[in-house]
Amino acid sequence: MTASHALVVSLRKAGTHLLKELMTGFGYSLHGEVSAAAEIQPKLRGDTLWRVLTMVYDEEELSRLTESKERAVVDAAIAEAVAAFYGAWRIRLGIPWRGPAEEAPSPELVARTLARTAARGFADTPEDVCWFLHQLDPHRADEGFLSEWLDTGNPRIVFNYRDPRDVLLSMVNFLSGESGRGVGHFTDHRVYRAILRNAGSFEERLTIALTDPCFPGADAFERGLWLLRHPAVCKVSFEELVGPRGGGSRQLQSAAVVRIADFLGTDGDPVQNPADLVDQLFNDQSYSFHRGRIGAWREHFTPEHEKLFEERYGTVLDAYGYR
Template sequence: MSASHALVVSLRKSGTHLLKEVMTRLGYALHGEVSATADSQPRLKGEALWGVLTTVLDEEELRRLTTSEDRAAIDAAIAEAVTAFYGAWRMRLGIPWRGPEGEAPPRELVARVLTRTPSRFADTPRGVCWFLHQLDPHRVDEGFLNEWLDSGNPRIVFNYRDPRDVLLSMVNFLSGETGRGIGYFTDHRVYSGILRSAGSFEERLTIALTDPSFPGADAFERGLWLLRHPAVCKVSFEELVGPRGGGSREIQSAAVLRIADFLGAEGDADGDPAGLVDELFNDRAYSFHRGRIGAWREHFTPEHEKLFEERYGTVLDAYGYR
């Protein structure tokens, strides 16, 4: 079992699937803005489950739950309470619901949880790693942010990638090159239609470089506070991707060990880092396309490079991609 609460902020198209593999192998269940298999989703029981139920349900609801003999009704009530609990924490972390409306957390229960005395993140079930694509200090619940600043809980890992490869990957993704859909991000749906109607790939890149509302356009600037904060573990796609993506196995192993040490985790990386890094590169990941370092060089024209420099030159400097 993982030794700490954890939160991964992985900028869109920066290799989130690599961190998913790391965190799963280190013993974490996954939650938040990440697709997860049934085996990697949180499964609550015992004290952890009771803690969630007492947070969500009132005394009468708890009484009915504990005295009922209807197994199906009990299971449904528990599932609804757990969904509401995590739904409230989604809101506290500034994560909007992006799935189908019919699958959204129950609003009345979520509202009830939010109006009660704010709970500590430390009281949420252990062994769960939240995945976010951004952590905006202006949108996150102040209680959560103060708890992290005072206690260091949860441990935060920040993942990023060369902004030029991120932009190229986003263009490929929204153009339908991955062949597995574009998910529920509203801006993905908007710009997928725009890019698919463009006449050429060069035109698509130009749109991405000149439209201020293009998905992820301001993500690197908004992530600068995470890059600069000393209590955040920073890791890049280039470090994690390994030789199959054009990187180094030695650098990959060192990055995984750094994450495991930062988390105090007791997973495969502690005793056998090779057993973990050999399986990080997953070309079956939902939005996987090519997953290689420096692919932007094959597609950017001199004009694209000029546009990128004008708009994102300071980002390249800040993140060390000169």
């Protein structure tokens, strides 16, 4: 049986879409810092929905809600409660709100939910939901969440990374508009889109990415070292998961799928016949997809870029095994 709660920490431009397809294939709904179609977003019903409502509204409000004959009012209250509940957990996990301000959950309801659920654990969140984060900072995440994970192993955490040189190249392509789908709601993406588009050449853009300490994701690999080193975290790389269509191998891809499935406790076809699932992973229609290939940095880095990278990220290459 699959672990009822899972959390994927996937560094930006490290192949999040591969994990998205994989976790969906395992039967999880998706939430957090990932673009998810409506059909794979969490659907709360029955006892699960009621449990969430009780974490947001008090008894008097719940009574009015159950007695109301106005369906539109009830639906709106439910939607606001669910948004506030997930908003409270975003704060506890250290995930800032990325969407438009007008779509943000009610600050009042979020604050109330935080207060009402301070002693509640991640195990009380809806089951069969996989949260996606681009970073899990132990200094920003809720201590209760971290303690629960350390004591119980819940949720199961998967950490996804990629060759830092390809990550940097992919981010430059993305912010330069090469994916053709915009840069999303990350504020730093919007800032550096303007900066990179103002640069005179692609070489200049790479130089900016290699020398600007605030460039998006500049410190992500260092901040992820604790996940790479922790024995209770399942580690997987883009190079393992991307498969032949991205310059990898079918053998590594299948082995990675089986390893993650085993870590999550998944039973059934994905474990017995990984080929049935690996064919779904490489999705070139993903929101930020550009090329999705291993070693593309070799086609663009000049000797000067390689020197700059080594000076700044040489220890990262060693730590993540990319020598």
